[in-house]
Amino acid sequence: MAGAVRETGSYLFDNGSAHAAGQHRCLAAWLDPVSFGALRAGGVGPGMRCLDVGTGAGSVALWLAERVAPGGSVLATDLVPLPVPVRPGLTVLRHDVVRDELPPGAFDLVHARLVLSHLPEREAVLARLFAALRPGGVLHLLEFDAEYAPVLTVPDERARELYERYQRAKLRAFRARGSHQGWGRECAGALVRAGFTGVEAEVRIGTLAPGTPQLEMQLHNTWHLREALLREGLGEDELAELRGLFADPRFRACSNVVYAVRGRRP
Ligand SMILES: C[S@@+](CC[C@H](N)C(=O)[O-])C[C@H]1O[C@@H](n2cnc3c(N)ncnc32)[C@H](O)[C@@H]1O
Secondary structure, X not given: OOOOOOOOOOOOOOOOOOOHHHHHHHHHHHHHHHHHHHHHHHOOOOOOEEEEEOOOOOHHHHHHHXXXXXXXXXXXXXXXXXXXXXXXXXXXXXXXXXOOOOOOOOEEEEEEEOOHHHOOOHHHHHHHHHHHEEEEEEEEEEEEXXXXXXXXXXXXXXXXXXXXXXXHHHHHHXXXXXXXXXXXXXXHHHHHHOOOEEEEEEEEXXXXXXXXXXXXXHHXXXXXXXXXXXXXXXXXXHHHHHHHHOOOOOOEEEOOEEEEEEXXXX
């Protein structure tokens, strides 16, 4: 593709960026209620040994640490760990889930939110997570279908065209790194193929409106992914226009489709 830099296999967002904190805050505000509901439904309680892969700012790991006390543990890993508050039983570790060792059969519960879709090796990682669970242990994944993002209302047709071009540019930038932004809809099937049983999927969709964490995250993306979006053909003036659109009370769009999927190692 003309103008695109191919860097397959490297995560496009950067936890070292000044915009990472905003991204993680929006993810937590939007998705923690969904994740916590799914984790409760799959069973979580005192004494459990948990792994949170690609923990980011650690909101899920912190929640798990409270629920598995006393006697439980949470290992929160990330390629680029961010500061996570200290809690009894919670360990934060720099760890690459694609390459670094994972202890076999060591966990009752493994959670990974918005991580595997970014990894070209996602099916191999799924097999590694299967092996890291004890028999009977549960894997929880939350992933997006970000390829579904229709506009609902806009102030004018130019704004619609700009938003749609922004969405396409973002998808191309992710694809160039080997990220599959539609993987949410394939995730349950991938768990079945990997040997998980009792696979359940909860599917949600929301509305992007000014002031919601969903739209705040898009605003952060225009800063956090600025260089990638410029490479994919958007101009600085268009990014500024998008930021204005994301504050416009006349703007509404569908959120990414959210898939909370879980399955048990037999
Ligand atoms: C979109 S963020 C999601 C963070 C967190 N799970 C959440 O939902 O709030 C993806 C996270 O995965 C981490 N990550 C990316 N590639 C990874 C890898 N190979 N091994 C471990 N973590 C990785 C990133 O550093 C980032 O913190």
